[in-house]
Amino acid sequence: MTQHAPRKQARQTRSIATQTAIIEAAAHILEQHGAAALTTNAAAERAGVSIGSLYQYFPNKQSIIASLLRREWASMLDQIRTVSQSDLPPDEKLHRLIAIAIDHQFARPRLALELEYVESSLELSEEMQHLASSIAGEVRSVVRSFDPDASPVIAADVVSICRVLTNDAAMRGETDTQAVTRRVTRAVLGFLTYRE
Amino acid sequence: MTQHAPRKQARQTRSIATQTAIIEAAAHILEQHGAAALTTNAAAERAGVSIGSLYQYFPNKQSIIASLLRREWASMLDQIRTVSQSDLPPDEKLHRLIAIAIDHQFARPRLALELEYVESSLELSEEMQHLASSIAGEVRSVVRSFDPDASPVIAADVVSICRVLTNDAAMRGETDTQAVTRRVTRAVLGFLTYRE
């Protein structure tokens, strides 16, 4: 039977490998050549697979990117939850959150950068929106534990501040994670503790 | 004579009007329909001009965007210089800089947003790089007048913080400029004055 929709489930290990190869190929292209170079044909070729196969696992290009994003977000949410649900003191929680963000960005800086760029041209599925708001919720709870008066907007601002500073550092080619951590911490704590 | 390169100079008022119309058309499309909708054909049509004419004034699509950016940056540099070269007290200078950034963003929020997005897929001409570094330089000088120990990176961070918070607010549809100004000020001053 000819399939017009992507196959629902990979049943043989072979097909799972193909799927993984395509996702990793997409990541590799983003990392090495940027968002403009990420075409479906390129991803298939890099994965060592035909375009036909690619479209058996992904209904369209967006869904490949979404898979990548889901992978990243899921891992972040996981780490953030661990911190958020711990009984560490609030300021230590904040520090850990910052560390998570920075580690994440510096693990594969270019990939993180391009992924963020590409994200804006993507309409998120319900599942992805749920993931995003879960992350936002956990961050909000950590920020609130630090400053009970903080509004949701403040928490969002903290995330944004964290993100740009880290992005900029990565883009500049900074490798001294310590220095970046110091600046981000200063920005976040400065923002949250500023009075008058 | 058929021109293969864009005409150097517009000599008749008619041609100047055409040029302006094209730039404003591009701005309008970015504002109303986003970066994806900004095609050269669309810009020409919206300007009430043929694509042929468009290509007599702009060698390629990038150059249209560059013109728009130059217009924005030049006006910003102008305002920033006025503040930077005044003899206001340092903290007042900082406040004015923040106000300039916010006013700029909120004058045409969507345009500013899309322009920033589109900017990343643009390699800047020498002239544009010069403009950018002039702006950076002025900001650095204001930040230094406020805190002589601030490194160039710190000044860049200030700009970035200012930018994201304002962007996010615009994207969220916030219209209360006062509230945004308050948060941005808090973030910037918090960052610059944070101790320990």
Added chain:
DNA sequence: CAAGAATGTGAGCTAATGCTCACTTTCGCA
């Protein structure tokens, strides 16, 4: 007014890219 310069036109070329589909190969199982 003539003539050339300046300005304007738009059909259509080219290249890129997302994606389809008719078909082949490989796998697992009775």
Added chain:
DNA sequence: TGCGAAAGTGAGCATTAGCTCACATTCTTG
């Protein structure tokens, strides 16, 4: 071992968008 299902193939279609060029129109100047 043979057969149906799963997995894989790739030429090529459809669309889109940047851009060209041979030509038409309008302006300006001596």
